[in-house]
Each structure stands twice: as C-alpha cells, then as structure tokens.
Amino acid sequence: MTAIIGIHGIRNEQLGRNQLIPEWAGALADGLERAAGHEVAVPDLNIVYYGDLFEPDPAGKDAGDELAGLTEEDAVALSPFADEVTGRLASGPPADGEPAAKGRTAVPLLLQAVLRRLDKQFGSPKASLLFLGELKQVRSYLLDPEVKAEVDNRAENVITRGGRVLIGHSLGSVVAFEFIRQHPGYPVDLLLTLGSPLGLRTLRALMPDPDYGAGGLPPGVTRWVGLRDPRDPVACAGDLSRYWPGVCDFTVHNQSDAHSVYRYLSKRPTGTALLAALPGLADYEPS
Incomplete structure (x- = not known):
C-alpha cells in the first residue's frame, strides 16, 4: 500500500x-x-x-518560448488574477507613448501591461511569467x-x-x-x-x-x-x-x-x- x-x-x-x-x-x-x-x-x-x-504543440508558436505561449486572449483571461494581486480593479493597454517592457516588444500590448504590473509587484520578470503560467494551467484544469x-x-x-x-x-x-x-x-x-x-x-x-x-x-x-x-x-x-x-x-x-x-x-x-x-x-x- x-x-x-x-x-x-x-x-x-x-x-x-x-x-x-x-x-x-x-x-x-x-x-x-x-x-x-x-x-x-x-x-x-x-x-x-x-x-x-x-505539453505544447510541437508545431505551435509556444513550443520553445514560454513568453510566446501567452497570447492577448490569455491576457484578457488572466487579468482578473493580476488585478487581485496588484490591488487594481481594472486593467488595460499601456498609455500612448509608454515604452514596452524590455525584451517584450513583440508581445501584445495588453499582455505587456499585465506583465509590467506583475513585474512591479513581484520584482522579477521570471516570477511574473511563473504566476501567469500557473494560472493559465489552473484555468485550463478548472474550465x-x-x-x-x-x-x-x-x-x-x-x-x-x-x-x-x-x-x-x-x-x-x-x-x-x-x-x-x-x-x-x-x-x-x-x-x-x-x-x-x-x-x-x-x-x-x-x-x-x-x-x-x-x-x-x-x-x-x-x-x-x-x-x-x-x-x-x-x-x-x-x-x-x-x-x-x-x-x-x-x-x-x-x-x-x-x-x-x-x-x-x-x-x-x-x-x-x-x-x-x-x-x-x-x-x-x-x-
């Protein structure tokens, strides 16, 4: 046993x-x-x-890049989790002229905004990605x-x-x-x-x-x-x-x-x- x-x-x-x-x-x-x-x-x-x-689709864009596996749709779905953590009631795209996060210029604007808020909260881009990756799989499991x-x-x-x-x-x-x-x-x-x-x-x-x-x-x-x-x-x-x-x-x-x-x-x-x-x-x- x-x-x-x-x-x-x-x-x-x-x-x-x-x-x-x-x-x-x-x-x-x-x-x-x-x-x-x-x-x-x-x-x-x-x-x-x-x-x-x-396991990611080997033919998909997220097969070798953790960040590339997060989409604008993910940003919309995961924003409520980021809102709870950062204490904000609403989220949105960065303001006009606001620079994109370093190394994330190809990332959808809404996702950049979510990641930037989480980076400020956790103090680490690695922690932000871990948080979003976790909640993405949690949502998939539950929904x-x-x-x-x-x-x-x-x-x-x-x-x-x-x-x-x-x-x-x-x-x-x-x-x-x-x-x-x-x-x-x-x-x-x-x-x-x-x-x-x-x-x-x-x-x-x-x-x-x-x-x-x-x-x-x-x-x-x-x-x-x-x-x-x-x-x-x-x-x-x-x-x-x-x-x-x-x-x-x-x-x-x-x-x-x-x-x-x-x-x-x-x-x-x-x-x-x-x-x-x-x-x-x-x-x-x-x-």
Missing part, C-alpha cells in the same frame, strides 16, 4: 511519474531527517502525473471539461489505491482539493499543500464549489498543513487558514527558487507533518 501520494505542479510537461518519484523521495528524505534528527527511510511514494496534458476529467481520473486511479497522505504542489494542490471534494468519504490523514494558489479569490471563483470546507476543514481530512514562501508568486495570496481555519500555516524560505517543490519538500515542517501523520515512521531507519 502506498503511504504518500504526490501531485505535481506546472512545468513538468517533459517529465513523467517515473522521473519524478526519485526526485521527490530524495527531497522528502531530507525533510524527514531534519524533523527526526536522524536518517529516516522514505515510505512508499507514488505520483499523480498529468503534465503531458499541457476545460476534458482536461479536468482526465486529470481527476488519473488522480482517482492513483490515490484510491490506498494513499492517505496527499502532497499537492502548486496546481497539484488544486487537483488534490478537487479529489477531496469529489470523494468526501475518502479518509485523508494529511493534506500537505506547498506553494498553493488556493488563497486567490479569483481562482476559487472558478472552482465547482468555492466554499467547500469553509469554516474548518473539508470532510474526510484529518489535518491540513500548508507551506508557503512569502516570495513565491504562486502562493502570493498568503495564509490559507483565512478561508479554511483548520489549516496549519507555515512560512518557509526557499531562497533563490521560492516555488521549488524540492525546497518545500526538504523543509523541517514537511518532515514534521509526515512524522505526525505516519506513526512509527521516525523509528524506521534505512537498513
């Missing part, structure tokens, strides 16, 4: 379940060791993989019935084999939440969300049941622990306990790669949460 189920986030289009499992296991081993104070064997781990569903059905089916097939500890990173935290909503009788001993965008009001408005579990924890979930780096653009909405008071929120610092799943997994609070959810694990040392 698998003890831990990981659900990955964006930017895994070129990978797969068998590549991700050892990488996650190595980072988890560090988190467990930091929490226990000695080496701990990582329990059985499986991964819900769906990254291939977002495209075929994509959502396939992702949800893959999650169900893996999780229901016995995994009762769910770790959702980035978009994976939304997928994990949706599994729990659709399976209220399934027992989850620990829901661990890392760098989650679930705190965004504009994201929750797209969910089938935006208020599911509000006021406490979703049915079936014994404990929900959330880790976030304040500089992680995807987790910029902050503490999830504002919406689900039962969430145990932890702030961590991932340094130069604030959204990295491996840095989140290797943190002491991650290991502590797993040791509490899996009794006896701290005594299980590798042979």
